[in-house]
Amino acid sequence: MTWKTLDDMDLEGKRVLVRVDINVPVEKGKVTDATRIEKIAPTVRDILSRGGRVLLVAHFGRPKGKVVLDMSLRVTIPALENVLARHVTFVETFDGAEAATNDVVLLENIRFHPGEEANDPAFAAELAELAQIYCNDAFSAAHRAHASTEGLAHLMPSCAGRQMEAELRALEAALSKPKRPVGAVVGGAKVSTKIELLENLVEKLDVLIIGGGMANTFLAAQGAQLGKSLREPDFEQTAREILDKAARTGCRVILPVDGKVARSFGAGVPYDVVTMGADTVLDEDQMVLDAGPQSIAAITQAFDGLETLIWNGPLGAFEIAPFDEATMATARHAAALTQAGKLITVAGGGDTVAALHMAGAADDFTYISTAGGAFLEWMEGKTLPGVAALEAST
Template sequence: MKFRRLENASLDNKTALVRVDFNVPVTEGGGIADDTRLRAAVPTIQALQEAGAKIVLLSHFGRPKGRIDPSLSLGFLTDPLAALLGSPVTFCEDLTGQAARDAVKALNSGDVLLMENTRFLPGETANDPKLSAQVATLGDVFIQDAFSAAHRAHMSSAGLADYLPAYAGLAMERELDHLSQALDHPKPPVMAVVGGAKVSTKIDLLQNLVSKLDILVIGGGMANTFLAAKGVNVGASLCEHDLADTARQIMAAASNASCEIMLPVDVVVAKEFKAYAASRVCAPQDVASDEMILDAGPETVNAIADAMDRAKTLIWNGPLGAFELEPFDTATVEAAQYAAKRTRDGKLISVAGGGDTVSALNHAGVADDFTFISTAGGAFLEWMEGKALPGVTAISN
């Protein structure tokens, strides 16, 4: 897709309002449990510093719902961010008043100012145009660098673009380039692995993907619903029987689009949902009434690996089984490791993201081997569903 990139912005001595995602996980003591989101913002901030801009950072944190909540203040992030940048970061508890204007006015080129939690403002999540216009007076350009917030039509993620020239930050740029490479302009044949518990959460995703893919692997609890829709008795397995018609419609659409759907040809079953429960491998049609499917079997993994040998582009979303419970993580781990090997060998472009995907790939030890892994969650899924994202539309040409 075409969007406005940072390299094309005039930034010298300009004040850049930068939407980052500093909604970091915290420890019980109030410290940062994982600074990945801080580190993700560093390249853009440093690029702005090198370009001579004055940097004003905007982020949400938690769900204060338009009210000031001191426990959700962003002030605790200034020191960790300064350590990552190697330069000072100041903080302003205001966003719309005189204190905010004074804090921005005091900035010199290269200075970094972190503003208070945008969701303290009642008009943030409503994308109030008056609030957008008011906050926009603080800057000269708007930099959207939080793809994880791009699916929200909020003031700080989209509304500011109505009043300021808007560009993608480097993290946003990297995300969009990789997602476009995977879905909009992929190298065929294109394959997707879509797993997880429920079809109901991924109907839009599946309906969009079957029109774009050559091969679609369906795993996890979702596969049970498709097997049941084909008349297979899945016993006590997690299954949305009420979505049988939907599953059949998706399979019909895939057939019409010449998209091959792959379902498990063998499964791992147990009578208890717990780690190391007694289990066996059987064909899907041989599942007993008191057994539940907890993983795909070895023949299914082999079939997935064979499909990966044919594919040039892979999109991965969701696990193939109950990967949190050993040994029912086997299919997910083995398939992910094979995808990683194909990627390392330069034979596969692999893009993953959404939901439990990042955890599953970390568990398999392959997160660093995929071409790109998105941590954006909901935004990644909505992109894959083919939906327009307000924060992306804001920077589009």
């Protein structure tokens, strides 16, 4: 990687414009989950400890270039001050940011300005006047070519923040230069949302494990009749093409060999374990809601033979027992291998993170990405504008 980090920058006496993602959940005027704020603390503290001052630039919601009072970042100030254990000055305008002399300053929602999402060069130049160094610590916004995520890196000395650095190093280790054999779990509901991801992964992986509703589409493509199971008939040909490509590239694809089948979806409903394959025929009112015990055994055995594992998406309807078993059991096995030093595990995506926390496995994974869209686009092999700009600025 060719981008710079904070270690490469002289911060003494400098104001550092730090692009962060503190787009946190808020209810009744209070932040309900400060995780994203906690993630930026190492960068802020590092800059301050080395004599720099911090100007935080962030978005909140989708105001579409207009001032929307309900989307003001002012609401985050108490949570920021609590996490950082210091006063944070909030300013609404560029003039206010320029005049502020405090160590930590938060600028109002950058998306209130139409020039932000348009990546207007003139707007980026205005932003650049506010500081001497640009630090991007918002990997989750790196797939957007906006003024504060891409434009600024071309105008001033630039580097990655600590969170961005950790994310990029983890993804580099997982996919760009992984310890092999490398495998991935790709689950979730729909093939249609992950076509590019699958097409990219089968060129780079040794093992691809497909689960969740996605697996139903692949099984149906092979001839299985799956009743009212979630699947996408329009993408069965796509599934066949992905399987063909995997065969050509030497990527072994693991699909469920059995599944938990029920006639209704709910906690504790009766179910049967059914063998899954091209010859499977379910009743019209039956649906597959989770992978079965033989599938779990095949997946955990595959994990045992890997050096690196990437995870995106659950293997079943993990929110409700008893259809959470495949996701929970395999996640815990991967976590145990990681703790034993036998496996590098990198996971990302909203449902994935939620499932890993439910399994009690998240803390034992090597790296958990909280960046949804950016994580997926990286896995799809796409160039992320925010990352490319940092590389170009070196």
